[in-house]
Amino acid sequence: EQVVSDLLVDPTTRGTNDVVHKVTAVGSRSVAKAQKFIDDFVNGDKTVKAYGTYDEVYADKNVDAIYIGTPHTYHYTNALDALKAKKHVLCEKPVTCNAAELRSLIATAKENGVFFMEALWTRFQPLAKEVKELIDSGTLGLPVVVHADFSVDFGIEKLPLTHRMLDPKLGGGAILDLGPYPLIWTILALYEHPANKRTKPSNVTGTMYKTPITGVDCNTSYIVTFSPNSSTGSTLAAQAVLSCSMNVASHNPGVTIRFEKGTIMIDAPVPCPLRYTVQYFQEGKPGEIAREDTRTFEYVGSGWHFQADEVARCVRDGKLESELWSHDKSILEMEVFDEVRRQGGYKFPDGIEKVLL
Ligand SMILES: NC(=O)C1=CN([C@@H]2O[C@H](COP(=O)(O)OP(=O)(O)OC[C@H]3O[C@@H](n4cnc5c(N)ncnc54)[C@H](OP(=O)(O)O)[C@@H]3O)[C@@H](O)[C@H]2O)C=CC1
Numbered sequence: 047e048q049v050v051s052d053l054l055v056d057p058t059t060r061g062t063n064d065v066v067h068k069v070t071a072v073g074s075r076s077v078a079k080a081q082k083f084i085d086d087f088v089n090g091d092k093t094v095k096a097y098g099t100y101d102e103v104y105a106d107k108n109v110d111a112i113y114i115g116t117p118h119t120y121h122y123t124n125a126l127d128a129l130k131a132k133k134h135v136l137c138e139k140p141v142t143c144n145a146a147e148l149r150s151l152i153a154t155a156k157e158n159g160v161f162f163m164e165a166l167w168t169r170f171q172p173l174a175k176e177v178k179e180l181i182d183s184g185t186l187g188l189p190v191v192v193h194a195d196f197s198v199d200f201g202i203e204k205l206p207l208t209h210r211m212l213d214p215k216l217g218g219g220a221i222l223d224l225g226p227y228p229l230i231w232t233i234l235a236l237y238e239h240p241a242n243k244r245t246k247p248s249n250v251t252g253t254m255y256k257t258p259i260t261g262v263d264c265n266t267s268y269i270v271t272f273s274p275n276s277s278t279g280s281t282l283a284a285q286a287v288l289s290c291s292m293n294v295a296s297h298n299p300g301v302t303i304r305f306e307k308g309t310i311m312i313d314a315p316v317p318c319p320l321r322y323t324v325q326y327f328q329e330g331k332p333g334e335i336a337r338e339d340t341r342t343f344e345y346v347g348s349g350w351h352f353q354a355d356e357v358a359r360c361v362r363d364g365k366l367e368s369e370l371w372s373h374d375k376s377i378l379e380m381e382v383f384d385e386v387r388r389q390g391g392y393k394f395p396d397g398i399e400k401v402l403l
């Protein structure tokens with residue numbers, strides 16, 4: 047609902063003059079539900095087709111790209127079907143249940159010559175792009191520690207057991223749903239850092255508190271360490287201390303990136319922040335603040351349209367993956383989650399993972 051509402055926002059309001067979006071068809075397991083969605087979220091546009099199966103959307107010749115917004119454990123099958131039908135795909139986060147499923151989707155996308163991207167919308171926020179430039183400029187020196195949390199109080203005691211946050215068959219729990227956001231800031235600040243040379247973390251540790259309601263993770267903490275590596279040429283030594291919870295609200299700052307010469311603090315909500323502050327340390331006096339700058343952002347819509355612009359540009363330019371949120375970053379994310387789930391003892395019920403290692 048939110049993604050489609052954003053697709054209808056005039057792109058020029060965000061300075062996008064080279065691409066536009068058109069909702070062509072809506073697929074649901076019920077045609078009446080698809081039509082209601084069009085009535086409610088596409089202004090009842092009569093040119094938009096309502097389909098009672100997802101396969102009919104994949105078969106529609108007028109559809110160029112598919113956005114997949116089903117629960118996590120359906121992403122693999124839905125994306126696979128769309129890619130095999132040679133449609134470009136933007137698939138919600140977490141892109142799959144595990145890294146093996148993701149590798150299989152990437153291979154299928156390549157075989158079929160179509161674009162594929164996880165809908166990690168945070169990476170395309172104007173604030174994220176600006177923070178990335180500041181980090182890479184080296185003004186603050188090297189990053190040393192990232193602290194990031196994303197939490198939402200879902201009121202889990204009152205949710206039905208079949209809710210996607212609680213049901214293990216739908217990949218319920220905090221790590222897969224909320225965990226991508228602390229990690230995306232880590233990937234932006236550390237994995238993508240020029241000094242890291244795209245080197246994978248040297249260590250990942252995680253611990254979970256699982257709710258007795260259904261046994262999925264309610265609170266998860268995870269630490270991701272990057273170490274210098276002579277075989278890749280990485281000189282970065284940095285650590286990210288991350289957490290996510292589904293029974294408490296977020297707090298500020300949602301993300302803190304601590305550098306040799308200063309600190310970046312990013313306000314919640316960390317998926318789509320609109321304000322950050324930079325503290326610059328005094329020359330030769332780490333920790334003593336010489337200057338502080340706060341930057342604020344605003345745009346029309348809720349922020350999901352920036353990733354849609356990226357998809358449109360990549361498809362227009364014949365690219366099979368985005369440079370900003372490339373396949374290797376999603377693979378890293380899913381590998382971290384696999385490891386955190388392994389250490390936390392969170393196993394999906396049999397048959398949920400369609401591809402295993
Ligand atoms: N980027 C972001 O900020 C956000 C991303 N998400 C992601 O989007 C995905 C969907 O989340 P959300 O919209 O809250 O999920 P919902 O539980 O609301 O499900 C979305 C739709 O998926 C379809 N669906 C297909 N199979 C099933 C099934 N077995 N059980 C339930 N629904 C099914 C249903 O559509 P139908 O009946 O019409 O076929 C349903 O309306 C998740 O992966 C989540 O991580 C969610 C919220 C925010």
Ligand SMILES: O=C1OC[C@@H](O)[C@H](O)[C@H]1O
Nearest residue numbers: 139198211222223224317
């Ligand atoms: O991506 C998300 O961000 C907001 C949360 O409320 C939601 O559960 C999650 O999927």
